[in-house]
Amino acid sequence: MTHIPQYFQIHADSVAATEAIVQIRQVRFTILTSRLIRMEYSPEDCFEDRPSQAFWYRRQPVPLFHYRQDGQELEIETEHLCLRYIIGSQFFADTLSIRLKESGTVWRYGDPDLSNLHGTTRTLDNVDGQINLESGLMSRMGWTLVNDSQSLVFNPDGWLEARPAMTGREITIAQALADKMKLSPEQIAKACKLGECK
Numbered sequence: 001m002t003h004i005p006q007y008f009q010i011h012a013d014s015v016a017a018t019e020a021i022v023q024i025r026q027v028r029f030t031i032l033t034s035r036l037i038r039m040e041y042s043p044e045d046c047f048e049d050r051p052s053q054a055f056w057y058r059r060q061p062v063p064l065f066h067y068r069q070d071g072q073e074l075e076i077e078t079e080h081l082c083l084r085y086i087i088g089s090q091f092f093a094d095t096l097s098i099r100l101k102e103s104g105t106v107w108r109y110g111d112p113d114l115s116n117l118h119g120t121t122r123t124l125d126n127v128d129g130q131i132n133l134e135s136g137l138m139s140r141m142g143w144t145l146v147n148d149s150q151s152l153v154f155n156p157d158g159w160l161e162a163r164p165a166m167t168g169r170e171i172t173i174a175q176a177l178a179d180k181m182k183l184s185p186e187q188i189a190k191a192c193k194l195g196e197c198k
Contacts, residue, residue: 004158012051016058022067025088034063034078041091050153105142115140
């Protein structure tokens with residue numbers, strides 16, 4: 001494979017601080033900010049730490065949070081939200097929820113975001129007229145879900161590649177664009193400079 005020149009390589013810091021991680025039987029929750037939680041489920045306890053196309057910097061200052069296990073329920077609480085998960089379960093509406101403290105709004109796994117303000121589109125190639133926009137990072141619902149489980153990841157050589165088929169499911173809840181931008185500030189500047197990837 002062709003070597004990527006150093007000046008085109010991204011400088012990611014994608015492995016979150018150990019103190020920000022709560023891992024228990026087939027799930028891993030990473031508290032990236034007080035409003036941003038990365039949620040992963042994997043029957044094999046196999047989780048992805050490589051930088052993805054969307055998230056390059058998961059090593060953030062560890063926010064203040066508390067977690068407790070009460071029987072089969074895990075609860076994680078930050079300044080802005082409270083997550084509840086039924087231990088040993090896959091992610092379903094009745095096994096995973098997040099309550100926003102300020103508004104009392106409760107998100108349950110699988111809830112549709114009917115008030116998403118939308119973002120951009122990947123390309124304008126062959127567009128003639130109106131185009132549907134992808135979901136964005138802001139929503140009038142008070143929460144946003146970013147499913148990063150299908151995006152490509154960077155390998156050690158700096159090339160993008162598909163994830164292995166069974167790496168689990170990565171889901172991130174973001175309330176604000178500022179949280180996401182902490183994770184990938186260089187992305188806009190370098191997005192088109194990586195060249196052709198296999």
